[in-house]
Amino acid sequence: MDGFVDFWRAVMGMPILASEHGHKVDYLVVVMHWLMAALFVGWILFFGYVLVRFRKSKNPKASYQGVKSHASSYIEVAVAVVEMVLLFGLAIPLWSQMVDKVPAENESTVMRVIAQQFGWNARYPGKDGVFGRQDAKRISLDNKWGDVPDDENGKDDIKVYNDLKVVVNKPVVVHLSSMDVIHSFKVIALRVCQDAIPGMNIPLWFKPIKEGRYQINCAQLCGTGHYTMSGGFLTVLSQAEFDAWEASQGGGGTTATSFE
Numbered sequence: 001m002d003g004f005v006d007f008w009r010a011v012m013g014m015p016i017l018a019s020e021h022g023h024k025v026d027y028l029v030v031v032m033h034w035l036m037a038a039l040f041v042g043w044i045l046f047f048g049y050v051l052v053r054f055r056k057s058k059n060p061k062a063s064y065q066g067v068k069s070h071a072s073s074y075i076e077v078a079v080a081v082v083e084m085v086l087l088f089g090l091a092i093p094l095w096s097q098m099v100d101k102v103p104a105e106n107e108s109t110v111m112r113v114i115a116q117q118f119g120w121n122a123r124y125p126g127k128d129g130v131f132g133r134q135d136a137k138r139i140s141l142d143n144k145w146g147d148v149p150d151d152e153n154g155k156d157d158i159k160v161y162n163d164l165k166v167v168v169n170k171p172v173v174v175h176l177s178s179m180d181v182i183h184s185f186k187v188i189a190l191r192v193c194q195d196a197i198p199g200m201n202i203p204l205w206f207k208p209i210k211e212g213r214y215q216i217n218c219a220q221l222c223g224t225g226h227y228t229m230s231g232g233f234l235t236v237l238s239q240a241e242f243d244a245w246e247a248s249q250g251g252g253g254t255t256a257t258s259f260e
């Protein structure tokens with residue numbers, strides 16, 4: 001399947017792929033394009049046939065009997081069957097895999113992402129692997145994560161803005177929320193897109209398989225600066241690079257996180 005998808009990704013000029021499940025997404029995209037191409041060509045041919053077959057010079061009088069053949073019904077059923085195979089055989093299993101089967105957090109890179117007008121905040125638990133306590137009542141302009149002061153687990157938490165890092169070939173679990181309006185966390189290279197909704201904590205996961213720096217987009221029109229949310233980047237690093245980066249952040253939970 002991968003070779004087939006790789007070939008058509010190149011032919012169709014699809015974006016670079018950097019996640020494991022993305023192969024299935026692309027496969028679905030390719031197969032749907034084939035189905036649509038078959039329908040498009042089929043209808044055009046049928047249209048041409050009808051123009052010639054029922055031309056006025058050969059058919060001066062309308063037929064009140066109509067079509068007797070059942071060919072069109074059979075074709076309709078065949079198209080519906082193909083669409084059901086795509087839906088129940090490919091799309092829904094892939095969706096349920098990504099929604100239900102979130103990997104174990106102790107084997108994943110875990111981060112909390114909070115979207116805001118207009119950028120992406122991310123928080124990592126740091127070396128201890130435990131997030132500091134947060135309290136919604138404490139959220140303010142100076143404390144946008146609602147940190148509880150002097151919480152031991154929060155001391156080494158790392159906070160970043162528009163500059164997210166993850167590890168290659170290791171699942172990433174994101175807990176996604178929003179500070180203000182509905183945004184949508186979209187990383188095209190990872191074939192990931194999930195709405196970020198205020199007051200909700202929505203998990204999403206993916207497994208990056210290619211190192212690189214990938215643009216994050218907001219896929220919900222969220223205000224006048226919506227387009228600037230593509231100033232966020234997610235960088236896929238090797239484990240060693242990630243460890244070095246994590247160490248360089250030094251914890252403290254005070255890394256610059258400014259409102260733009």
Ligand SMILES: [Cu+2]
Nearest residue numbers: 183218222229
């Ligand atoms: Cu947005």
